[in-house]
Amino acid sequence: MKTSKIICGIMAAAMSAALFTGCSEKKTTLVMATNAEFPPYEYREGDSIVGIDAEIAKAIADDMGLELVIEDMAFDSIIAAVQSGKADIGVAGMTVDEDRLVSVNFSDPYTTAAQVVIIKEGSEIASPADLESKKVGVQLGTTGDIYVSDMQNVTVERYNKGFEAVQALLQDKIDAVVIDREPAKVFVSQNEGIKILDEEYTIEEYAIAVAKNNDELLADINASLAKLEESGKLQEIIDKYITAE
Numbered sequence: 001m002k003t004s005k006i007i008c009g010i011m012a013a014a015m016s017a018a019l020f021t022g023c024s025e026k027k028t029t030l031v032m033a034t035n036a037e038f039p040p041y042e043y044r045e046g047d048s049i050v051g052i053d054a055e056i057a058k059a060i061a062d063d064m065g066l067e068l069v070i071e072d073m074a075f076d077s078i079i080a081a082v083q084s085g086k087a088d089i090g091v092a093g094m095t096v097d098e099d100r101l102v103s104v105n106f107s108d109p110y111t112t113a114a115q116v117v118i119i120k121e122g123s124e125i126a127s128p129a130d131l132e133s134k135k136v137g138v139q140l141g142t143t144g145d146i147y148v149s150d151m152q153n154v155t156v157e158r159y160n161k162g163f164e165a166v167q168a169l170l171q172d173k174i175d176a177v178v179i180d181r182e183p184a185k186v187f188v189s190q191n192e193g194i195k196i197l198d199e200e201y202t203i204e205e206y207a208i209a210v211a212k213n214n215d216e217l218l219a220d221i222n223a224s225l226a227k228l229e230e231s232g233k234l235q236e237i238i239d240k241y242i243t244a245e
């Protein structure tokens with residue numbers, strides 16, 4: 001670090017200030033892109049964004065000696081924000097997925113998750129296989145959207161927010177919603193007359209998205225995650241928001 005600073009200094013002195021932008025000051029922030037519509041992972045509480053992902057990212061930033069800055073955006077803008085460097089990391093209950101791995105790298109997974117099916121009480125849909133020939137609501141750009149779009153004979157209705165898909169189900173505009181389990185539990189607990197099918201649609205893993213060329217950051221994130229896991233802090237954060245059934 002010292003040597004590189006000296007080299008930077010020499011180069012800066014050798015070039016005009018207008019031309020020289022190669023050695024910026026050391027980073028002090030860790031910018032996290034998220035979509036704060038996804039309880040209990042990220043949601044708004046008053047003016048702040050709270051939840052499992054916000055706390056994990058804060059703990060990682062603390063470990064790296066950086067200040068966490070959270071940028072709230074549409075879920076389907078997060079990968080582009082990470083790719084372009086607008087954000088350092090994407091932490092948004094984001095499932096590790098082959099297609100996404102073309103655009104970004106993922107950290108080691110920090111939790112196991114699932115896509116589940118929400119239906120109205122009394123619905124004839126009894127398992128994910130029964131979604132055939134039905135109208136299914138998903139959140140735009142999520143793995144729910146990707147997987148349901150791959151099904152034959154299913155009409156996919158895409159919503160910007162998972163919550164809006166649940167509203168459409170309550171209004172009988174659609175027959176079911178495919179969405180991540182923990183937000184599904186929150187939405188079901190807030191509304192009468194809907195329930196989650198026992199059989200999961202998929203099992204998946206959440207991880208932190210990092211730009212393809214940023215191997216150093218990826219290694220740092222994985223090192224911090226490993227520390228959080230070993231110390232029990234990761235589980236503590238999860239347990240604060242998700243009560244065991």
Ligand code: GLN
Nearest residue numbers: 038092093094095142143
């Ligand atoms: N786990 C899903 C995905 O990665 C949904 C994430 C979200 O809506 N925040 O696509």
